[in-house]
Amino acid sequence: xxxxxxxxxxxxxxxxxxxxxxxxxxxxxxxxxxxxxxxxxxxxxxxxxxxxxxxxxxxxxxxxxxxxxxxxxxxxxxxxxxxxxxxxxxxxxxxxxxxxxxxxxxxxxxxxxxxxxxxxxxxxxxxxxxxxxxxxxxxxxxxxxxxxxxxxxxxxxxxxxxxxxxxxxxxxxxxxxxxxxxxxxxxxxxxxxxxxxxxxxxxxxxxxxxxxxxxxxxxxxxxxxxxxxxxxxxxxxxxxxxxxxxxxxxxxxxxxxxxxxxxxxxxxxxxxxxxxxxxxxxxxxxxxxxxxxxxxxxxxxxxxxxxxxxxxxxxxxxxxxxxxxxxxxxxxxxxxxxxxxxxxxxxxxxxxxxxxxxxxxxxxxxxxxxxxxxxxxxxxxxxxxxxxxxxxxxxxxxxxxxxxxxxxxxxxxxxxxxxxxxxxxxxxxxxxxxxxxxxxxxxxxxxxxxxxxxxxxxxxxxxxxxxxxxxxxxxxxxxxxxxxxxxxxxxxxxxxxxxxxxxxxxxxxxxxxxxxxxxxxxxxxxxxxxxxxxxxxxxxxxxxxxxxxxxxxxxxxxxxxxxxxxxxxxxxxxxxxxxx
Numbered sequence: 001x002x003x004x005x006x007x008x009x010x011x012x013x014x015x016x017x018x019x020x021x022x023x024x025x026x027x028x029x030x031x032x033x034x035x036x037x038x039x040x041x042x043x044x045x046x047x048x049x050x051x052x053x054x055x056x057x058x059x060x061x062x063x064x065x066x067x068x069x070x071x072x073x074x075x076x077x078x079x080x081x082x083x084x085x086x087x088x089x090x091x092x093x094x095x096x097x098x099x100x101x102x103x104x105x106x107x108x109x110x111x112x113x114x115x116x117x118x119x120x121x122x123x124x125x126x127x128x129x130x131x132x133x134x135x136x137x138x139x140x141x142x143x144x145x146x147x148x149x150x151x152x153x154x155x156x157x158x159x160x161x162x163x164x165x166x167x168x169x170x171x172x173x174x175x176x177x178x179x180x181x182x183x184x185x186x187x188x189x190x191x192x193x194x195x196x197x198x199x200x201x202x203x204x205x206x207x208x209x210x211x212x213x214x215x216x217x218x219x220x221x222x223x224x225x226x227x228x229x230x231x232x233x234x235x236x237x238x239x240x241x242x243x244x245x246x247x248x249x250x251x252x253x254x255x256x257x258x259x260x261x262x263x264x265x266x267x268x269x270x271x272x273x274x275x276x277x278x279x280x281x282x283x284x285x286x287x288x289x290x291x292x293x294x295x296x297x298x299x300x301x302x303x304x305x306x307x308x309x310x311x312x313x314x315x316x317x318x319x320x321x322x323x324x325x326x327x328x329x330x331x332x333x334x335x336x337x338x339x340x341x342x343x344x345x346x347x348x349x350x351x352x353x354x355x356x357x358x359x360x361x362x363x364x365x366x367x368x369x370x371x372x373x374x375x376x377x378x379x380x381x382x383x384x385x386x387x388x389x390x391x392x393x394x395x396x397x398x399x400x401x402x403x404x405x406x407x408x409x410x411x412x413x414x415x416x417x418x419x420x421x422x423x424x425x426x427x428x429x430x431x432x433x434x435x436x437x438x439x440x441x442x443x444x445x446x447x448x449x450x451x452x453x454x455x456x457x458x459x460x461x462x463x464x465x466x467x468x469x470x471x472x473x474x475x476x477x478x479x480x481x482x483x484x485x486x487x488x489x490x491x492x493x494x495x496x497x498x499x500x501x502x503x504x505x506x507x508x509x510x511x512x513x514x515x516x517x518x519x520x521x522x523x524x525x526x527x528x529x530x531x532x533x534x535x536x537x538x539x540x541x542x543x544x545x546x547x548x549x550x551x552x553x554x555x556x557x558x559x560x561x562x563x564x565x566x567x568x569x570x571x572x573x574x575x576x577x578x579x580x
Contacts, residue, residue, distance in 0.1 A: 044091035062088025119160030158508035185210025
C-alpha cells in the first residue's frame with residue numbers, strides 16, 4: 001500500500017475527467033504531477049502541484065485549474081477537504097479511515113510494507129570500498145562501506161537486482177611496496193633488525209604476516225634478491241591483506257557478492273578489448289594534450305600519447321590511455337573494468353569513491369557512456385571525510401595500523417550498529433563528525449539511540465500486554481477496531497507511517513540512503529511525542545482498561561516498530577528489543 005501513490009492516481013483520474021469534459025485541453029503531460037506531504041503540516045495532509053504543472057501548457061491560470069480540481073476531489077469520500085493555496089497549489093485533508101487503514105496495511109505486509117517494484121528487477125552493480133589491499137580498512141573506508149552497503153540494500157528493497165562488488169587494486173606499484181614491507185617483517189621474524197624506508201608500510205599488522213610467511217617458507221627467502229621472492233611474496237601478502245579486509249567488512253556487517261581483481265585485466269586482452277571497442281567508435285586517437293591548467297608552457301613537455309576522446313561524452317579534456325613509452329595509464333584498466341561491467345549486462349552502475357576521487361568523475365562517466373552507447377548510466381557517489389572526536393577532542397589511535405584509525409578501532413569501541421547508523425546521519429557529500437561519546441549518549445540528540453529507544457519501547461508495551469493476557473500477535477492487532485484511533489496525535493503517527501513507501505522510492509531514485517536514517521529519526525520523534533502525551537492524557541496510553549481499545553493502540557505502536565525495523569534493516573542495523 002502506497003497511500004501517496006493512491007491519492008496521486010485519484011488526482012490523475014480527475015484530471016482525465018476534466019480533459020474529457022473539456023475543462024482541460026487534450027494531450028497534457030502529467031508525468032511531473034506530484035502528491036507530497038505539505039511543507040507545513042498545518043496546511044493539510046497532502047499537497048499536489050497539478051495546477052502549477054499544467055497551467056502553462058494548458059494556457060490557463062493555475063488557480064482556475066486548482067479550483068476545478070478541488071471541486072471534483074472534494075466529492076471523493078477519501079478527501080475531507082481540498083483547498084487552493086497561493087498561486088495554485090492544492091492542499092488536501094484525508095478521512096481518518098485512510099490513516100487507520102495504513103496501520104492494518106503495515107501489519108498485514110509486515111517487513112515487506114514499503115517494499116517497491118519501482119526497480120522492475122533491473123540489474124544494478126554497486127561498487128564500494130575497493131581499498132588498496134595494503135592494510136586494514138580505515139575510518140574513511142568505513143563511511144564508504146556503510147554508504148555503499150546501505151545503498152545496495154535500499155535498491156534491493158526498491159525492486160532492483162543488486163550486485164555488491166569490490167574492486168581489488170592489486171595491479172599497481174603499491175602491491176610491490178606491500179611485498180617489500182612484508183619481506184622486512186619476514187626478516188624480522190628471523191631475528192634480523194630492520195628499518196622501514198619512507199614509502200613502505202610500517203604498521204604492526206604486518207608482523208603476523210611476516211611470521212606466517214616464515215612458517216610457510218622457512219629461510220628460503222632470507223638475504224635473497226627480489227627476483228627470487230617478489231612475485232611470490234606479493235601474491236601471499238595480497239591474499240593476507242584481503243583476508244584482513246574481508247574480516248574487517250564482516251565485523252561491520254558487510255558481505256560482498258563479488259571481488260574483482262585489477263590484476264586479472266593485465267595480459268588477458270581485457271584492456272585491449274575495451275580500447276578496441278572505443279577505437280571502433282572513433283574515440284581513440286594519437287595526439288598531444290595542451291598543458292594542464294596552471295602549468296606554464298616551458299614547464300610542460302608535449303609528447304604524443306594514445307588518447308580517449310572523452311570530451312565527446314561530457315568530459316572537460318581528452319584523457320590518455322597509453323603513455324608515449326607504450327605503458328598503460330592508470331585510466332586504462334579502469335576503462336577495461338567498467339567495460340567488463342557493461343558486458344555483464346547491468347542496467348545501471350554505481351561507484352562509491354572517496355572525496356579525493358572527485359577529479360575522476362567526469363572521465364569515468366564519459367568512459368561508461370562511450371562503452372555502453374549511452375545505454376548504461378553511471379552514478380558516482382563521493383563520500384566526504386570523517387573527523388573523529390572523543391571527549392570533544394580530536395581522536396587518534398591504532399599503533400597497530402601505524403598512522404590512522406582503523407575500521408576495527410571504531411567498531412570495537414561502539415559496535416557495528418551504532419557505527420553504521422551514525423555514518424548515515426549526514427548526506428554522503430557532507431563532512432561527518434564522529435564523537436565516540438556522543439554516539440553512545442542516551443539522549444534525543446543521539447539519532448541512533450532515539451530510534452532504537454522507540455523500537456525498545458514498543459517491545460516493552462507488547463511484553464506488558466502479554467502479561468495482561470491481551471492478544472498482540474500481528475493477526476490479532478490487524479483485526480482490531482482501528483476506528484478507535486481518532487486522536488490527532490495517533491493519526492499523525494499513522495500519517496508518518498504512510499510516508500514510508502514514498503520515502504523508499506524517493507531515496508532509491510536519488511541513490512541517497514541517508515534519507516532512511518532521517519526518516520527513522522522523524523518517525524521516532526513522532527512516536528515519542530505520542531508516548532509523552534500519554535503521560536498527561538491517559539486515553540492516549542497504549543495499554544487501556546479494555547482489551548479492544550488496547551489492541552487498537554498497540555496495533556499503531558507495533559506498526560511503528562515494523563517500519564523502524566524495516567528501515568534499520570536497510571541500514572544494516574539490528575533493532576533493539578531493550579536498552580540498558
